[in-house]
């Protein structure tokens with residue numbers, strides 16, 4: 001069970017228990033877009049597990065979904081930040097969902113637009129029972145960003161199960177990448193008793209694809225065996 005406790009002992013409860021991480025192959029046979037909306041009441045009602053992707057605008061959420069499914073056209077990507085304002089559901093192998101959430105932290109938004117997005121994001125994360133795991137994406141090139149740290153703290157306070165995924169690993173030299181990941185872990189350990197599962201990925205090179213999919217596969221197994 002991944003029980004991430006904040007140092008100041010904020011209680012953290014997991015909606016699901018995870019078995020230990022091991023490499024297991026997950027084959028993606030098919031993936032298709034199902035629905036986009038801003039209202040969790042209108043999200044799919046078939047009660048299948050959902051793996052959601054969140055992070056700052058432009059961090060690479062949609063690209064990662066396309067990389068995982070090997071379908072460059074599945075989720076809409078853009079070099080312009082701030083494009084996804086909706087919750088997007090993609091069904092994989094007819095069995096579980098990848099969910100592309102709106103990005104946070106895009107500066108050029110009106111106050112009312114920010115509030116609207118925060119409402120969409122928080123209602124999905126806090127109320128969507130099908131959300132099995134949240135992947136928080138962070139740009140591997142950057143030092144820990146305040147907005148991501150605040151978001152991660154908020155997840156902890158609300159007992160939300162999450163993992164961290166570094167994106168754009170291809171843009172760094174190996175040693176810089178390693179150093180940045182270590183720096184991030186150290187930073188997290190200042191606030192957390194233990195680290196969440198951490199993945200390093202590149203949507204350009206598909207680096208990290210097998211590890212991430214095998215983790216999803218393990219989590220799905222544990223969800224199915226718990227039923």
Ligand SMILES: Nc1nc2c(ncn2[C@@H]2O[C@H](COP(=O)(O)OP(=O)(O)O)[C@@H](O)[C@H]2O)c(=O)[nH]1
Nearest residue numbers: 058059060061062063077078079168202203204
């Ligand atoms: N080099 C590189 N570029 C990436 C990677 N992931 C995303 N990008 C680029 O970053 C920009 C934003 O990506 P997108 O997936 O739309 O970000 P989102 O706003 O978080 O959904 C696009 O121009 C992508 O091509 C990556 O792993 N490597």
Ligand SMILES: [Mg+2]
Nearest residue numbers: 061062076084
């Ligand atoms: Mg996007």
